[in-house]
Amino acid sequence: MDTASKSWEQKSLVGEIIEGMELAQQLRLSLNATSASSENREFLVQRILTSYEKALLLLQLSGSPQTSQSAVLQDFRMSANTSPCGDDYNHMSFKDHQDLQEISKKRKSMAKWTDHVIRVSSENGIEGSQEDGHSWRKYGQKDILGAKYPRSYYRCTFRNTQSCWATKQVQRADEDPTIFEITYKGKHTCSHGSNSVPPPPSPEQQEQKRHKRENVSEPQQSQVTQMSFPTNLRVDTENLEDKEMMESPFSFTSTSFGCMPSGDDFLSSMFDNENFFGYFSQPLLPPAAGESNYYLAPPSQMRNIAVNEQLSGSDLTEIISATNSRTNSPIPDMDFPLDLVELDPNFPFDTPGFF
DNA sequence: AATATTTGACCGCG
DNA sequence: CGCGGTCAAATATT
Numbered sequence: 128m129d130t131a132s133k134s135w136e137q138k139s140l141v142g143e144i145i146e147g148m149e150l151a152q153q154l155r156l157s158l159n160a161t162s163a164s165s166e167n168r169e170f171l172v173q174r175i176l177t178s179y180e181k182a183l184l185l186l187q188l189s190g191s192p193q194t195s196q197s198a199v200l201q202d203f204r205m206s207a208n209t210s211p212c213g214d215d216y217n218h219m220s221f222k223d224h225q226d227l228q229e230i231s232k233k234r235k236s237m238a239k240w241t242d243h244v245i246r247v248s249s250e251n252g253i254e255g256s257q258e259d260g261h262s263w264r265k266y267g268q269k270d271i272l273g274a275k276y277p278r279s280y281y282r283c284t285f286r287n288t289q290s291c292w293a294t295k296q297v298q299r300a301d302e303d304p305t306i307f308e309i310t311y312k313g314k315h316t317c318s319h320g321s322n323s324v325p326p327p328p329s330p331e332q333q334e335q336k337r338h339k340r341e342n343v344s345e346p347q348q349s350q351v352t353q354m355s356f357p358t359n360l361r362v363d364t365e366n367l368e369d370k371e372m373m374e375s376p377f378s379f380t381s382t383s384f385g386c387m388p389s390g391d392d393f394l395s396s397m398f399d400n401e402n403f404f405g406y407f408s409q410p411l412l413p414p415a416a417g418e419s420n421y422y423l424a425p426p427s428q429m430r431n432i433a434v435n436e437q438l439s440g441s442d443l444t445e446i447i448s449a450t451n452s453r454t455n456s457p458i459p460d461m462d463f464p465l466d467l468v469e470l471d472p473n474f475p476f477d478t479p480g481f482f
Numbered sequence: 483a484a485t486a487t488t489t490g491a492c493c494g495c496g
Numbered sequence: 497c498g499c500g501g502t503c504a505a506a507t508a509t510t
Contacts, residue, residue, distance in 0.1 A: 265487055267502055280501070284486090296501090 147178035261315055263295060275301030283317055291317035 154171040262284035270277045276299040283291040293313040300306040 264485090266504095268487095268489075269500060269502095272499065278500085282502095294501095 143178045143182040147175050147182070150175045150178065259309075261293065261317075271298070274298065276304070283315060285317035289317040291315050293317075 150171055154168060154175065158168065263281035264284045264286075265279055265281050267280040268277050269280070278296055278298040281295045281297065283289075283293040285291045293311070293315040295312065296310040298308045298310070300308055
């Protein structure tokens with residue numbers, strides 16, 4: 128099983144890399160051709176990243192997960208900074224590198240949370256709906272020193288019902304009001320995939336909800352819980368790094384994973400499904416229990432997106448999901464009771480009266 | 483009525 | 497003590 132699968136892996140690895148190169152070529156052509164649509168480019172970018180992710184996975188499989196992974200990860204992180212539309216923010220990378228070192232030093236035994244920053248530019252002021260597959264509820268807004276526009280704070284709608292501690296912040300860039308910087312923190316532990324999920328978010332639905340505000344000042348997060356993912360595969364993005372800390376597989380408490388083939392079968396089935404499951408990052412690790420569901424948004428929603436990463440001092444930061452083209456949600460994974468306990472300090476969620 | 487947003491108060495951290 | 501983040505009452509929306 129070793130030798131056989133190994134060669135298969137190697138072949139696939141090379142294949143993925145080659146594909147990535149070819150796609151990149153196409154992308155370059157596309158960039159020069161005025162006829163090419165931005166959607167098309169976005170699609171190419173998506174596929175390129177997908178290829179690399181696959182390649183990464185293959186590396187993990189064949190090499191010692193630890194070393195190869197972290198090494199590769201760094202590269203990935205670096206390159207993520209140079210993603211297509213985000214060139215203007217490359218200056219971050221240097222600092223990040225330093226932080227990275229610090230962080231690896233101070234990395235404790237457990238991951239706390241992740242923190243992804245993506246920049247979303249919606250060229251048409253309209254339809255700022257940056258759906259990311261989760262329902263958010265605004266709980267605050269603050270004027271930030273030096274920032275022209277206020278920052279909005281959102282938390283997962285299911286925070287109370289499902290103890291989902293994911294939050295995000297949305298900040299409009301002062302230089303370019305069409306760009307929003309969205310910072311995701313925490314991970315979604317809510318699951319409404321297996322239950323009753325309003326399957327496809329009809330476009331009309333979305334329009335209805337955004338008719339209200341004539342001039343959208345912010346990307347509106349509606350309560351559409353969508354996710355039209357059939358069943359089996361969910362794909363997670365980011366948190367390539369969290370894996371480092373949770374090398375020991377959890378027990379999947381949640382269903383939804385049962386239909387997945389295991390091992391090579393799983394991988395190969397995935398690879399066969401070239402199509403849109405572009406995303407995933409941890410085939411062998413169970414997607415955390417009740418993990419969020421990912422869905423694919425209609426291409427019409429695509430915007431230019433630049434991904435950026437930001438290391439928050441003491442906390443681990445993850446990035447990845449360079450391709451938010453499909454509005455896949457940058458949700459960190461890895462949830463666990465333990466984790467909740469870890470996160471809690473931030474939220475006095477148990478009735479304040481108890482103290 | 484239930485649920486979402488707004489907005490000033492509150493609070494912890496640096 | 498100021499800033500950034502969260503709470504929670506008031507208000508708006510569905």
